[in-house]
Structure formats: structure tokens, C-alpha cells
Amino acid sequence: LLIFFMLTSSFIMQPGIKINLPRATTSEVINYENIEIIVSGENIIYLNGKIVNARELKAILLKTSKIKDSSVLIKADKSASLGRIVEVWDMCRDLGVAQINIATNQQ
16 A cells, blocks of 8 residues: 555655654655645644644535646654555545645654
């Protein structure tokens, strides 16, 4: 599953809430505006810096998906639950977000 994410994702570096990002050697820096979703090490979801629950996240992602070329940046602490990250990824995909990105630190 991790290999799937690595092969199908655009990797982005952006500053934000302090989390310990996983490392990837294939990172690509992309500079454009994204909706930022952070999954903390405690599996708390932040949307643009504000704590949200799954229902609130879904409502905002639904609006986002209606915007042409919409994109989401997912930042996940390396100690965050993979299941929680996949849940966020699937929600974005199922709602039709045009581009989903995973942030990592470059090595």
C-alpha cells in the first residue's frame, strides 16, 4: 500500500503545523495552493490548521471537489495510523478531488 502511494502521488514540501514527516527520495517540490489536511501522530485531523472531524472534512471536500483542478495536500506524521491516512485519501478520491498529494521531506 505504501508503494502504491509512492508511485501514484505527487510529493510536496510546505511549512505548517509541526509534524514529523516520513522521508522519500523521489519527492518533487510543487508550488501552488492546496487545501491542506494534516493527520497528526495522535490521528487528529486538521484542515488548513483547524481540527475537524470526518463529517466536517467530508462536507468541505465535497465543495472542493466541485472546483475544477482542485487539489488536496495530505501531511501525515510518520507515527500516524496508516488506516487513518488511507481513510482521508479514500474520502478525497471518492468525492472526486482532482489531485491528491502526499507531503514528505526530501532526503
